[in-house]
Ligand code: ATP
């Protein structure tokens with residue numbers, strides 16, 4: 584096989600990475616970049632986080648990187664992982680491992696010195712590549728051919744590898760959606776279907792991470808369709824996925840030029856009513872902020888429609904730009920109108936043209952008019968704000984004073 588090198592990549596020549604690799608790759612120890620960074624570099628995709636593997640034992644890693652001026656955080660030292668930090672950047676450095684008893688990720692593992700053994704413990708052939716500091720790529724499993732063919736393939740026997748860690752079912756679809764082309768690998772797909780009951784054992788956090796990444800992957804729509812047909816998606820979402828709405832969401836996002844957003848995509852796929860948002864929150868252990876977003880997104884989305892500019896401004900004022908965009912895109916993607924519909928487009932892009940003003944009246948304005956502190960004051964403020972929104976956000980002083988007067992009069996003495 585011809586030697587493959589990653590030479591010109593800017594990230595590889597980054598001084599901080601070079602410093603880290605040269606601290607670890609000397610004195611009888613070896614270090615390489617592994618996993619996603621190598622895969623993405625070879626595919627011409629953007630390189631995100633950089634994972635490093637090394638023969639050096641964790642204590643030695645800590646000693647060496649500290650010596651080179653990095654901070655070492657023992658994030659998963661029992662698994663051999665040290666997070667190495669400097670200048671606001673961080674790298675995960677993991678000591679090579681080998682299985683002592685084979686239950687995959689849950690296996691009893693020991694540190695090892697064999698790069699091929701470490702590669703074979705990984706999930707897919709395209710994730711088993713590693714790269715020496717000089718840019719030389721090592722491919723003990725045949726990952727480069729699969730990567731070129733955009734084929735996501737399990738290392739070894741798919742069913743066995745899935746039984747070791749059922750998260751690999753979701754990872755199979757996530758990587759296929761992000762890097763694959765065409766139909767998913769048939770053996771892998773069959774093994775995922777056969778192993779689907781195992782999804783129920785997974786921790787909710789791990790499912791959440793994979794689903795959110797899957798939701799924004801390039802080919803998320805066909806992947807979600809296959810997962811649905813295979814009975815997998817219903818199992819992790821705990822409800823019936825809305826594939827048409829999900830597909831339309833990807834199109835309307837592109838239509839208005841907004842980036843794919845994992846939480847919004849999850850809402851499009853799995854939430855029709857508030858109860859769905861609550862269920863996803865619990866099943867996937869979403870953060871409270873993520874749940875809030877979903878809750879606002881699905882609330883009465885069916886009442887949103889284009890054509891009423893004043894109502895649109897009131898909605899944007901009430902929700903703020905992010906929640907407005909979530910809800911409008913959801914309503915649009917579930918409407919009978921096509922993704923090319925001009926009126927929906929106009930509504931969905933309102934935040935690009937109009938920023939809601941700040942309500943100009945304060946408690947003081949009403950106390951001056953004789954409203955007493957307490958519940959009546961709050962009620963007056965709310966009534967005046969509703970009037971102001973209903974009048975389409977007037978900004979002239981006379982109109983605002985008239986709204987304040989009217990609201991105060993009806994609440995004085997309460
Ligand atoms: P990205 O970070 O861009 O999503 P990645 O390939 O770096 O992609 P990670 O989840 O960060 O993915 O995992 C890093 C590497 O660790 C993978 O490339 C793979 O080699 C290995 N790996 C991660 N999770 C598993 C797993 N559940 N089973 C086997 N190998 C895994």
Ligand code: MG
Nearest residue numbers: 618619632634
């Ligand atoms: Mg990674």
